[in-house]
Amino acid sequence: MNLSGVTIACFASSYAVSLALEVASLRRRFGWHRMVMLVFAAIGVVLHLVYLVNLAQGAVTPLASPAEWYLMVALVLAGLYLWGSFRWPHLTLGIFLLPLVIVLVAVGWGASREPFTAQRASLVWGQVHAWSLVLATVTMCVGFAAGLMYLVQSWRLKQKLAASPRFRLPSLELLERINSHSLGLSTALVAGGFASGLALVSLRHQGEANYSLLADPVVLGLAAMQLWLLAAEVFRWIYPSARRGRKVAYLTLASFGFLVIALGAMLRTSSVHQAEGQLSVVSGQVPSASGGNANSFTTDH
Amino acid sequence: MVGCSHHASAVAVREQLAFTPEEAAEALATWKAAHPQCEAVLLSTCNRVEFYAASDFDALPPCPGLLARHLADAHHLELDEVRPQLVTLRDEQAVEHLFRVAASLDSMVLGEPQILAQVKEAYELASRLGAAGPLTHGCFQTALRVARRVTNETMLHRHRVSIPSVAIADFAGQIFEDFRAKQVLVIGAGEMADETLRYLVDLGARKITIVNRNAERARALAAEWSGKAASLERLHLELAAADVVISTTAAGEPIITLQTFRELVAPARQQRPLFVLDLAMPRDFDPAIGDELGVYLYSIDDLAAACDRNRAARREEIPAAERIIHEECQKFFAEARHRLSAPVIASLRQGFDAPKQAELERLFNKLPELDDKARQEIAYFADRLVNKMLHPPMESLRDESKNGSPRGLLTALKRLFQLEG
Structure with a gap:
C-alpha cells in the first residue's frame, strides 16, 4: 500500500471525527459508538505516524523543523488519549485531550517546514534538547488537561452533580496526582531542554562577539517558563496546601499559559530566528559550521 | 406462563406463593414426573412468581389451570384462593414478557441488575433437573441475550438509584x-x-x-x-x-x-x-x-x-430497551415459526431425493461405459437441480414465517407434493 500520499488533513479529520463522536456521546450513544470513536482515533494515530515518518525521510535528524516538532507533540498526546481510552473506557478523556491534539496539528500545519541545518558534532545535544522539550510540552499539556478536568470535576461535585455514564471524569485524587507529577516532571524536562539549548548556543556561537542570548524571544520565553516552574515547585515545597486540590490545578494551568507564550514566541519568530542565524533553542537543531549569517543556514534535503 | 408479580399482587400473596430454591426444585421435579412431555421453568423472586411451561408444536399446549393448580398444590393452598391472583400469558405474550422481565423492564426498580441472575438461576435449575427442553432452552437463552443487549446498548443499568x-x-x-x-x-x-x-x-x-x-x-x-x-x-x-x-x-x-x-x-x-x-x-x-x-x-x-x-435517566432509556426487545421478539418468533416447517422441508427433500437416486441408478445402468468422473458430474448435476427446485418453496416458507404462522403454506405443500405427517 502506498502511504506517501498521507496528508495532515487525513489524520486531522480522523481526530475531528473522534472528537465529534466524543461530544455526541454526551447526549446519546449508539451501539458501536465507542468502537467507531476509537477506530477513528487509531486511524488518526497511524496516519499521523506515517506522515511523520514520511517527513523524516531525507532529513538528517528527526524533529528537523518546527512543523515536525508540533506534530510530534500532537502524536504523543493522541497516543496517550488512545491508551487512556483503552485503560479507562468509562472516562470522558477525548473532550479534553483531542482539542489539544487538533490545535497542535493545526499549529504544526501552519508552522515552518524549513529544516534547520545540522552539525554532526552537536547532533546529540540537539536531540537531547528537542526531545526534552517535546516531552516537557506533552507533560504540560497532560497537566493542563488534568487541571481542567480537576476544576470541572470539583465544580460538579460541589454542585452535587452525580457522575453520569455519559460524562465521567477521573477521580479528584488521580487528577491531583497527575497534576502534581506533570508539574514536577515538566520542571525537570524543561530544565534539561534549557540546559542542552544553552550548550548548543555555546557550541554554535563560540567566540562571536555580536551574539546576544537575550535577544532571542524563544530563549527568553523558555527562560521565563523555567523560572515559573521552579517558583511553582518551591511554592509547593514550602506551602503544603499548594500540593493539593485546586491549587495544583491552577499551577498547571498557569504553567500551560507560560508554555503557550513560549510556543507562540517560537511560532512567531522561528523564521527570523533562522534567518538571523541564531540557534533555535526549541528546534534543537544547529546551524551549519559555515557562519552566523542568514545565508549560512543550509537545508539537509 | 401463569404467575403473579408486584404489578397486580400484594406482597402477602407473593409471599404465600414464593419458592425457595429447594421448593422450586421439588415443584419442577413433581411437574416433570406428572407431565414428561411438557417443559417447565419456575421463576421465583421477592417481586414475582412465574411458572413457564411449553410443549412441542404437535402436542396440546399446557393448560393454564393445570399450571395454577400445580402452584397452589406446591404450597398446599386452595386453587380458588390462588387463581384470582394469577395472570396468564400465552405464546408471543409470554415470550415477550419473559424478555422484559430478564431485561428488568418489568422490575419494581427499573433497571435493577439482580433479576438477570435470578432468571439465569431459574433456567439453570430447570435445565439441571431436566425440566427444561428445546423450547424453553431457546426462549430463556434468548431472554438472557436480550437482557445483555439491553445492558450493553442502553444506559438503563448504569444509573444508580439507592x-x-x-x-x-x-x-x-x-x-x-x-x-x-x-x-x-x-x-x-x-x-x-x-x-x-x-x-x-x-x-x-x-x-x-x-x-x-x-x-x-x-x-x-x-x-x-x-x-x-x-x-x-x-x-x-x-x-x-x-x-x-x-x-x-x-x-x-x-x-x-x-x-x-x-x-x-x-x-x-x-x-x-x-x-x-x-x-x-x-x-x-x-x-x-x-x-x-x-x-x-x-x-x-x-x-x-x-x-x-x-431514575428519570433510566426512564429515558426505556424506548431504546423496548426497541431491542421488539427486535429480538420478531427474530425469535420468525425462527420459531420457521422451525415449524422443518419436518415438511425434510419430507420434501426426501420426496425429491428418492426419485433422483432411482433415476441416477437407472441412467448409470443404461450407460455402463461412463467413467467415474462422468458419473460424478451427472450426480452433481442432479443434486444441483434438486436444490434449485427446492429453493423457491423454502424461501416462500421463510418469508411466510417472518409475517406469521406458515401453517397454510405447509398444508398446501403437503397436499401438493403428497407429503406425509
Missing part, C-alpha cells in the same frame, strides 16, 4: 481513587450508615472509626466492622484525620458548625479532600461547611435528588 450506592459510587468514588488507605469516620449509628459502610468495605475501606455518644454501642459497631471506637470528645481530632465521614446522629442541631470546622478541623487538614455524607435529619454538619475548600458535603436531600435524576 442512596448509599449513589453516595459512594457516584460521589465518593469521584473524589477518591482508592479507599484502602482512606480513614472512614462514622458518627452515630443508623441503618443507612451501616449500608453505606458495607459499600465502602466492599471497595476496600479498612480504617474505620466509630464515634458515638454511647461508648458501648460504638465499641460493638467497631468490632462488627473491624474498626476502632472513639469518644465524642475526640470528634474534632478524628475529623481532622478522616477522609470519608458518615454522620447519622439523632442530635437536634448541627454537631459541627462552620466556626468549629474552621477553627478546629480545617487548619489540621490543609485542604485535604474530605467527603462528608450527612444522613442525619436534622443535619449534623452546617451546610456552609460544604463551601470550604476541599470539603464535599452531601445531605440526604442532595442524594435523593441525585437518585431521582438517575
Whole structure:
C-alpha cells in the first residue's frame, strides 16, 4: 500500500471525527459508538505516524523543523488519549485531550517546514534538547488537561452533580496526582531542554562577539517558563496546601499559559530566528559550521 | 406462563406463593414426573412468581389451570384462593414478557441488575433437573441475550438509584481513587450508615472509626466492622484525620458548625479532600461547611435528588430497551415459526431425493461405459437441480414465517407434493 500520499488533513479529520463522536456521546450513544470513536482515533494515530515518518525521510535528524516538532507533540498526546481510552473506557478523556491534539496539528500545519541545518558534532545535544522539550510540552499539556478536568470535576461535585455514564471524569485524587507529577516532571524536562539549548548556543556561537542570548524571544520565553516552574515547585515545597486540590490545578494551568507564550514566541519568530542565524533553542537543531549569517543556514534535503 | 408479580399482587400473596430454591426444585421435579412431555421453568423472586411451561408444536399446549393448580398444590393452598391472583400469558405474550422481565423492564426498580441472575438461576435449575427442553432452552437463552443487549446498548443499568450506592459510587468514588488507605469516620449509628459502610468495605475501606455518644454501642459497631471506637470528645481530632465521614446522629442541631470546622478541623487538614455524607435529619454538619475548600458535603436531600435524576435517566432509556426487545421478539418468533416447517422441508427433500437416486441408478445402468468422473458430474448435476427446485418453496416458507404462522403454506405443500405427517 502506498502511504506517501498521507496528508495532515487525513489524520486531522480522523481526530475531528473522534472528537465529534466524543461530544455526541454526551447526549446519546449508539451501539458501536465507542468502537467507531476509537477506530477513528487509531486511524488518526497511524496516519499521523506515517506522515511523520514520511517527513523524516531525507532529513538528517528527526524533529528537523518546527512543523515536525508540533506534530510530534500532537502524536504523543493522541497516543496517550488512545491508551487512556483503552485503560479507562468509562472516562470522558477525548473532550479534553483531542482539542489539544487538533490545535497542535493545526499549529504544526501552519508552522515552518524549513529544516534547520545540522552539525554532526552537536547532533546529540540537539536531540537531547528537542526531545526534552517535546516531552516537557506533552507533560504540560497532560497537566493542563488534568487541571481542567480537576476544576470541572470539583465544580460538579460541589454542585452535587452525580457522575453520569455519559460524562465521567477521573477521580479528584488521580487528577491531583497527575497534576502534581506533570508539574514536577515538566520542571525537570524543561530544565534539561534549557540546559542542552544553552550548550548548543555555546557550541554554535563560540567566540562571536555580536551574539546576544537575550535577544532571542524563544530563549527568553523558555527562560521565563523555567523560572515559573521552579517558583511553582518551591511554592509547593514550602506551602503544603499548594500540593493539593485546586491549587495544583491552577499551577498547571498557569504553567500551560507560560508554555503557550513560549510556543507562540517560537511560532512567531522561528523564521527570523533562522534567518538571523541564531540557534533555535526549541528546534534543537544547529546551524551549519559555515557562519552566523542568514545565508549560512543550509537545508539537509 | 401463569404467575403473579408486584404489578397486580400484594406482597402477602407473593409471599404465600414464593419458592425457595429447594421448593422450586421439588415443584419442577413433581411437574416433570406428572407431565414428561411438557417443559417447565419456575421463576421465583421477592417481586414475582412465574411458572413457564411449553410443549412441542404437535402436542396440546399446557393448560393454564393445570399450571395454577400445580402452584397452589406446591404450597398446599386452595386453587380458588390462588387463581384470582394469577395472570396468564400465552405464546408471543409470554415470550415477550419473559424478555422484559430478564431485561428488568418489568422490575419494581427499573433497571435493577439482580433479576438477570435470578432468571439465569431459574433456567439453570430447570435445565439441571431436566425440566427444561428445546423450547424453553431457546426462549430463556434468548431472554438472557436480550437482557445483555439491553445492558450493553442502553444506559438503563448504569444509573444508580439507592442512596448509599449513589453516595459512594457516584460521589465518593469521584473524589477518591482508592479507599484502602482512606480513614472512614462514622458518627452515630443508623441503618443507612451501616449500608453505606458495607459499600465502602466492599471497595476496600479498612480504617474505620466509630464515634458515638454511647461508648458501648460504638465499641460493638467497631468490632462488627473491624474498626476502632472513639469518644465524642475526640470528634474534632478524628475529623481532622478522616477522609470519608458518615454522620447519622439523632442530635437536634448541627454537631459541627462552620466556626468549629474552621477553627478546629480545617487548619489540621490543609485542604485535604474530605467527603462528608450527612444522613442525619436534622443535619449534623452546617451546610456552609460544604463551601470550604476541599470539603464535599452531601445531605440526604442532595442524594435523593441525585437518585431521582438517575431514575428519570433510566426512564429515558426505556424506548431504546423496548426497541431491542421488539427486535429480538420478531427474530425469535420468525425462527420459531420457521422451525415449524422443518419436518415438511425434510419430507420434501426426501420426496425429491428418492426419485433422483432411482433415476441416477437407472441412467448409470443404461450407460455402463461412463467413467467415474462422468458419473460424478451427472450426480452433481442432479443434486444441483434438486436444490434449485427446492429453493423457491423454502424461501416462500421463510418469508411466510417472518409475517406469521406458515401453517397454510405447509398444508398446501403437503397436499401438493403428497407429503406425509
